[in-house]
Amino acid sequence: MIENTTMDSAEIKGGQAVQSGFSGAAIAKWAGIWLGFILISLALPKIFDSRFAMSMFNQMGIAIVFALSFNMLLGQGGLLSFGHAVFYGMGGFGAIHVLCMVNDGELRIYTELLPLAGGIFAAILGFILGFISTRRAAIPFALITMGIGELLLASSLLLPSFFGGEEGIAGDRWTEITILPFKYGQAIEVYYLILIWMFLSVAAMYLLTKTPLGQMANAVRDNHQRAQFIGYDPHKVRTFQFTLAAFFAGIAGGLFAINYEMVTAENLGMLPSTDILMMTVIGGITYFFGPILGAIFITFLQLVVSNITHAWMLYFGLMFILMVMWAPDGLAGLIMRHQPIWRAKRMTKILPSYLVALIPGLVMFAGVIVLVEIMFHISLSIDPESPLSIMGVSFKAQAFMPWALGILLLGVGGYLFKLAARRVNQAWKTVLAEIKQEGV
Structure with missing residues (x-):
């Protein structure tokens, strides 16, 4: 699969599909x-x-x-x-x-x-x-x-x-x-x-x-x-x-x-x-x-x-x-993209860059959640003045600080994630160059 x-x-030869066989x-x-x-x-x-x-x-x-x-x-x-x-x-x-x-x-x-x-x-x-x-x-x-x-x-x-x-x-x-x-x-x-x-x-x-x-x-x-x-x-x-x-x-x-x-x-x-x-x-x-x-x-x-x-x-x-x-290529494409690196036993060389990118990615995602939940609460809630609770933290959706926090998390997280993505890209280039050089 x-x-x-x-x-x-x-x-395709002569109008027929000739399939390759399966090895043991x-x-x-x-x-x-x-x-x-x-x-x-x-x-x-x-x-x-x-x-x-x-x-x-x-x-x-x-x-x-x-x-x-x-x-x-x-x-x-x-x-x-x-x-x-x-x-x-x-x-x-x-x-x-x-x-x-x-x-x-x-x-x-x-x-x-x-x-x-x-x-x-x-x-x-x-x-x-x-x-x-x-x-x-x-x-x-x-x-x-x-x-x-x-x-x-x-x-x-x-x-x-x-x-x-x-x-x-x-x-x-x-x-x-x-x-x-x-x-x-x-x-x-x-x-x-x-x-x-x-x-x-x-x-x-x-x-x-x-x-x-x-x-x-x-x-x-x-x-x-x-x-x-x-x-x-x-x-x-x-x-x-x-x-x-x-x-x-x-x-x-x-x-x-x-x-x-x-x-x-x-x-x-x-x-x-x-x-x-x-x-x-x-x-x-x-x-x-x-x-x-x-x-x-x-x-x-x-x-x-x-x-x-x-x-x-x-x-x-x-x-x-x-x-x-x-x-x-979806989730399957992301997995299969790592297949040559996995076969060459180089996964340990790109995992640290992934972990570095994960933290700002989560910060950016937290900012998205805060802003989306605030907007939905104000727009669709029966009582917009009622407190909004996110991850057990309650606050007023109309207050300035939640909006500022969401924007700050989104901006800072996005900027740091962009920097981390460059590091991921560089790690990929290095590993692929090693694999190509060694002919793995």
């Missing part, structure tokens, strides 16, 4: 990574068994599948969709309707297969909409998907029998028809179901990047004219990629339906599409494991930071802007 999803492992060492490395991932996932509910933790883990598992499905379009296919939540929501509606039929005795299907029903339903819709929308790419494609999302969201009020109106559709996951020895009445049982589907989906999406379709999706992304010249139809490649992305988004929607036992029209709207875009970009679209990092990181922040401050969306927006400007 740490391999670039571009066509590095294949070369590579297979052992991947097996170790997957085994570690599985063991950590199984151990989490044993270590953190609170209701909040289980709810967070379930949401993370769903978000991982959803984010990876989105990256099948953005990272691998070069297609920016503003309506990917359509398939997430429609997969949820498909699964919840099947669950309701099971509850009413009209259908017998294992609870564990409900996400598959959601995936199939979303894939059918994805093929139809993908055939239409993927005739264009870039900005026209993004606008078409946005229009489709808003169209279906508006249609939810016109089709209450399917969408359930404003209240949505609810079901009961507690059934006797199960494969595993679970009734799915407890969150930990749902967690294990989400975990199974998450690993199956992650493995399937990773293997798809190694198929001719996955490689050609990269080729069409990079140069659709060249791909067409060697005999591939970019429209067909995009349509199939779009359909598969819709399928896995539908699986995520089906898991959502089981987890919450309810699906509403909000699952189709722009908010989930924006959230998944943020998760994917912050995690990193270049590497396969980037959306996984983004889904875990953003889900954690959403649940934790939103309980601390009302300005959490503003912080997320600032973080998104900073990542796009200064770390366009």
Whole structure:
């Protein structure tokens, strides 16, 4: 899961994608990574068994599948969709309707297969909409998907029998028809179901990047004219990629339906599409494991930071802007950038500069927090005259000193951080020069 999803492992010859094989060492490395991932996932509910933790883990598992499905379009296919939540929501509606039929005795299907029903339903819709929308790419494609999302969201009020109106559709996951020895009445049982589907989906999406379709999706992304010249139809490649992305988004929607036992029209709207875009970009679209990092990181922040401050969306927006400007490859890119230094055993030479930069960075961030919280308190609080508390310290938001302190922390911290960043840059240049000189 740490391999670039571009066509590095294949070369196009005579209209065919010829994949490079895996060595024994590579297979052992991947097996170790997957085994570690599985063991950590199984151990989490044993270590953190609170209701909040289980709810967070379930949401993370769903978000991982959803984010990876989105990256099948953005990272691998070069297609920016503003309506990917359509398939997430429609997969949820498909699964919840099947669950309701099971509850009413009209259908017998294992609870564990409900996400598959959601995936199939979303894939059918994805093929139809993908055939239409993927005739264009870039900005026209993004606008078409946005229009489709808003169209279906508006249609939810016109089709209450399917969408359930404003209240949505609810079901009961507690059934006797199960494969595993679970009734799915407890969150930990749902967690294990989400975990199974998450690993199956992650493995399937990773293997798809190694198929001719996955490689050609990269080729069409990079140069659709060249791909067409060697005999591939970019429209067909995009349509199939779009359909598969819709399928896995539908699986995520089906898991959502089981987890919450309810699906509403909000699952189709722009908010989930924006959230998944943020998760994917912050995690990193270049590497396969980037959306996984983004889904875990953003889900954690959403649940934790939103309980601390009302300005959490503003912080997320600032973080998104900073990542796009200064770390366009996301968290995964930041990690992989250190790979040659780690292999050369030079990490100890750049860590001190990081620690030096961390202190003014925290000071600058503290200034941002003070100013943002003051402005939000004055603008949105019912009683702006009431004391504002930050980290246990209470003060009047309208007073001069808090404003002066925030500006001072931001200014001084920013200036010192700029100086520290130069030191980090110099440390990088020195280490890279040593690695190049020694040929490590």
